[in-house]
Amino acid sequence: MPTVEEYRIDANTKRLAAQDTTLGNIRSRAVWLLTVAALLLSFTKAAGSTEPLPEWAPEWLLGLLAAMTLIVVGMTVPFHAVFGLTSEDFRQHGKEETSIGEAISHTKAEIKSNDKRIVWYSYGLLASILLLAGQVGIILYANFDL
Numbered sequence: 001m002p003t004v005e006e007y008r009i010d011a012n013t014k015r016l017a018a019q020d021t022t023l024g025n026i027r028s029r030a031v032w033l034l035t036v037a038a039l040l041l042s043f044t045k046a047a048g049s050t051e052p053l054p055e056w057a058p059e060w061l062l063g064l065l066a067a068m069t070l071i072v073v074g075m076t077v078p079f080h081a082v083f084g085l086t087s088e089d090f091r092q093h094g095k096e097e098t099s100i101g102e103a104i105s106h107t108k109a110e111i112k113s114n115d116k117r118i119v120w121y122s123y124g125l126l127a128s129i130l131l132l133a134g135q136v137g138i139i140l141y142a143n144f145d146l
Contacts, residue, residue, distance in 0.1 A: 005104065012108065019111065019118060026124075027121070030071070034068055041061055044061070054142050065135070074124065
């Protein structure tokens with residue numbers, strides 16, 4: 001029968017795996033948003049009116065794209081994170097109860113750290129969405145004099 005520590009290790013490992021999936025999903029959505037924004041800018045004049053954009057529009061559009069790029073690059077840069085206990089953790093800690101407790105404490109600390117990162121990445125994704133909406137607004141305003 002599994003011990004309480006084994007249940008804790010299993011629960012923490014599952015939580016870390018879920019966090020890894022969440023971070024991957026946020027990152028891929030942010031990259032897709034950046035791709036959509038770049039495509040939107042490249043087709044702005046192809047689908048719009050034949051008149052040139054106002055002088056201010058390209059600068060604003062490129063500024064918003066640059067801001068979005070910085071946010072997305074910041075979200076996709078690798079960082080040190082733990083998403084589960086490795087066999088090395090158990091070799092280091094052995095089978096002693098206090099060492100296993102230390103391993104559990106270590107994973108709890110990593111879970112908290114990853115939770116904070118997920119929150120910040122979610123804010124970054126929201127900011128990217130708002131920047132994309134700003135680009136669409138500028139394009140509509142510049143092309144159709146709304």
